[in-house]
Amino acid sequence: MMIQPWGKKMMGLVVGGILLTATSLAASDGIQIDQFISPDTCQGCHSEIFDQWETSLHHLSHKDPVYSRVAQFLRKGLTDAGEIDEAESCVKCHTPVGYVTGFPQKVSDDLSKTPEIATQGIQCDYCHSAVAIKQLHNNGLVLKPGQGEDDPGIKYGPFDDCEPDFHDAQYSQLHTSSKICGTCHNVKHVAFGTDLETTYTEWEASAYNSTDPAKKIECQGCHMYQRPGIPATGSTPRPENPGSATDYSDERPHIFTHYFVGGNAVVPGKFGGQAKHQMAIERLQNAATLSVDTSRINRKILKITVANTGAGHSIPTGVADLRQVWLEITIQDKAKKTLFQSGVLDANRELPKAAVIFRTVFGDGNGNAVINLAKARQVLKDNRIKANQRVTQTIDLPVVPGKDAVVTVRLLYRSMSQKVLNLLPGEPFEPFPVVVMAKAQCRI
Ligand code: HEC
Ligand code: HEC
Ligand code: HEC
Ligand code: HEC
Ligand code: HEC
Known part of the structure; x- marks a missing residue:
């Protein structure tokens, strides 16, 4: 569905500075699937950001055939309880909207019953409902989504001065930090504790995590500055990307891009993301x-x-x-x-x-x-x-x-x-x- 910019305006909560209480921080439990708003709705106003994200591995995290085939392969023939727990745990990050709202909980659940919105992977309303982190691995994001389209709630992001008409908005330091990425980009074996993926820990130990703000480069500083022709790596320029966050709002000095390109030149191409295939090559070459x-x-x-x-x-x-x-x-x-x-x-x-x-x-x-x-x-x-x-x-x-x-x-x-x-x-x-x-x- 498309929402026009005259959507309803929520009063009262627009200005930042809301203190989240301990109870609201524990909000991830008991979230209902219809609290999440489809990316198609966000597209109605944020069309450019949507187009960038649409062929990203975040959108494809559930549908990615390489992921699902590896998941099937890992699950086969296991008998040890700890090994089975790990092989079943993939949906936590690859189908997060489904996982936090109750289905699927396991890889072996009947995934054809996955609610449509959850098949859209790591999506707008998932990241932009994040209010805190409980752990820096195995998807430790704490979420506070709104109540669906009639009451979209607060979308958290990098600006402290915006007054959107459809949803409320609030500045979130978490969104400007590598930690929001680190909650998923650090994977530990659920039973044995083995470090399976350590991207955040590797970054944390690197010179990019400098105490000098002029030298510090967060994940976003490379991965949300990239666009076609501008790989934005540690060895290439990372110029700002002036533009508008929606199709009608004022220009800002930098709009964070949502291509989320890594080294994967295979999967986005299979879903029509030819430009992303090329961007992955540009990233690897630099x-x-x-x-x-x-x-x-x-x-x-x-x-x-x-x-x-x-x-x-x-x-x-x-x-x-x-x-x-x-x-x-x-x-x-x-x-x-x-x-x-x-x-x-x-x-x-x-x-x-x-x-x-x-x-x-x-x-x-x-x-x-x-x-x-x-x-x-x-x-x-x-x-x-x-x-x-x-x-x-x-x-x-x-x-x-x-x-x-x-x-x-x-x-x-x-x-x-x-x-x-x-x-x-x-x-x-x-x-x-x-x-x-x-x-x-x-x-x-
Ligand atoms: C993986 C998490 C993630 C997903 C998925 C995601 N975003 Fe973002 N988005 C961010 C982060 C993080 C920032 C801010 C980066 C910073 O400040 O360093 C941001 C910034 C924004 C902004 C502020 C303008 C800008 O780009 O700088 C808007 C608007 C936005 N996102 C909308 C969307 C929409 C719409 C979608 C879905 C099509 C989406 N986001 C998907 C993480 C995400
Ligand atoms: C804590 C979050 C998390 C969990 C749980 C998780 N993954 Fe992932 N997975 C990721 C992240 C982050 C990436 C991206 C890293 C990369 O591209 O190298 C990824 C990428 C992948 C890829 C690469 C996909 C491609 O197209 O090349 C495969 C395959 C994969 N995961 C399989 C699994 C399987 C199977 C499980 C369950 C046993 C699982 N993952 C559990 C976070 C997770
Ligand atoms: C009716 C139009 C409209 C729709 C639909 C819409 N937004 Fe927005 N959004 C805006 C406007 C306008 C801004 C402010 C842009 C600015 O000030 O530069 C904004 C700003 C944002 C910001 C930045 C908040 C901040 O304080 O940094 C985020 C994040 C965001 N939107 C996420 C979303 C998500 C997620 C969806 C879908 C669930 C969505 N938006 C749907 C109009 C919309
Ligand atoms: C200084 C720039 C820079 C920063 C900061 C950065 N990356 Fe990267 N990233 C790259 C480059 C260049 C590549 C391609 C080379 C590679 O695969 O390691 C890449 C690749 C990746 C890949 C694909 C991995 C693979 O080998 O297939 C993932 C996932 C990723 N980055 C996530 C992150 C996360 C999460 C953070 C923050 C914790 C981060 N990056 C910080 C530059 C950066
Ligand atoms: C909810 C969990 C989650 C969060 C939060 C998250 N990611 Fe990811 N990310 C994933 C998964 C899962 C994949 C791999 C999907 C697949 O390949 O099937 C991935 C893939 C990627 C890739 C592509 C990797 C490749 O091999 O090409 C990049 C780049 C990336 N993420 C960067 C980021 C950055 C930067 C942030 C923070 C702004 C972030 N991610 C936040 C789970 C997450």
Whole structure:
């Protein structure tokens, strides 16, 4: 439905400064589904923001076929109660409006009965009803939505001076802080407490979380400044985005964009988000740099340094057990004959064992690697590149390349390994694209 700008005006609560009492902070419990307002209604006035969000992974979090197939895969064949609890917990973040209002509670619920509004994933009225956080992991947002369209309540955001006609508005420090993102972008195993995703913690420990306000960059400072052609990373300009928050309100110096682009160049494209596919590539291409040191090549040693110059967290982050970031190394002699290679995908698009991959590997508690994160009782390995960090890899070569040989190194990214893709139930996905994050080449 479309709402016109002459919607009703709520009196009394417009000016900020409302003190939330302890009881109102506990509001997440007992919320009814019809308290939430559909994003289609918000679109009536905030059309540009809606268009940006529509093909984002936040909107797609419930419908994302990669997510749902991984969820089915993890759930299969489990018998341990703690492992089952974890495998059932996904809807908490991926279908949050449904979860907080009672259905679904588990991945194995009949998801075809999910209320339509909840299938719209992480949506406008979810984030803009947030008033506090109870924990910085596993979706610890405390919500205070209104009572549906007849009484939309307060929408919390970055402005302290707006008087919308449809809903009330209030400045919220929480919305300007990385913490609102951290409530979901930190995932802990519900039974074993293993850190499964740590994006917020990685950012918190980085120089971007500076005590100097001039140097501090919140998640929003990169991810809600990006727009086509402006990747807005730590190594590229992040200019303000002047514009209007609605189709009819006054211009402001900066309107936070709602594209929410990360490294995923696959899923938004499947839902008509071609521009987002390109924006993910632009983001990845401005995240890291590569350099090659051949000074010890006569002793069969090649040194490669990767620097995380653009991400406010590790590369890769998020589901870092699934994402693949790796070094592809090729050395060719004068006649273009290959003398050495590493990290080159084979005919089945799988990576050879010896490749240098930056990632997290989970273990079963006894030191054995597990693919199913429901079984993750420990972090076995984490060699990802932290924010602002440089990592130097020493590669032992089998031969001394002769004079004029050419060394080519590429830092590559794909959203998931082919090995895991092949394990997923159902029709096989098309191969995921490989994005070149950085490239370096030198002649010996
Ligand atoms: C994942 C949470 C999230 C979702 C989903 C979300 N927003 Fe926002 N929105 C924010 C945050 C955070 C800010 C403020 C950023 C800051 O101040 O650093 C914001 C800012 C805004 C603003 C103020 C103007 C601006 O953009 O700066 C409006 C209006 C707004 N959002 C409307 C919407 C609408 C409409 C939707 C759905 C189409 C939506 N939001 C979806 C988190 C979200
Ligand atoms: C009838 C038009 C209309 C509709 C429908 C509407 N808004 Fe707004 N909204 C506005 C106007 C006008 C502003 C003020 C813009 C400004 O001052 O720049 C605003 C401001 C906001 C802000 C900023 C609040 C602040 O203090 O920072 C948020 C957040 C927001 N809207 C969220 C939503 C959400 C979520 C929905 C859907 C549930 C929605 N709006 C539906 C007109 C509307
Ligand atoms: C200084 C800029 C910057 C800041 C601050 C920042 N990011 Fe990122 N983010 C990036 C870049 C660049 C990438 C692409 C490289 C990568 O995947 O790590 C990215 C990727 C991501 C991804 C996709 C991960 C993947 O590897 O597929 C997620 C999710 C994400 N960011 C969330 C966040 C959250 C949440 C915060 C705040 C806690 C945050 N980011 C802070 C720049 C930033
Ligand atoms: C309610 C939980 C929740 C909140 C709050 C939240 N996110 Fe997300 N976010 C998710 C989920 C779940 C996904 C992945 C959906 C999928 O891929 O199926 C995601 C995806 C993303 C991606 C895309 C990652 C990629 O691989 O391309 C970015 C970027 C991102 N979020 C940034 C943010 C930022 C910035 C904030 C704070 C303003 C935020 N998120 C708040 C749950 C949340
Ligand atoms: C605490 C919140 C939270 C919970 C619970 C959660 N996720 Fe996520 N999930 C996220 C966030 C945030 C991202 C985005 C990170 C990224 O893109 O790397 C994400 C991304 C994903 C992706 C990547 C999607 C893509 O298109 O590449 C998959 C797959 C996924 N989650 C599966 C699951 C499964 C299966 C479960 C349950 C076992 C689960 N998640 C539980 C927050 C959560």
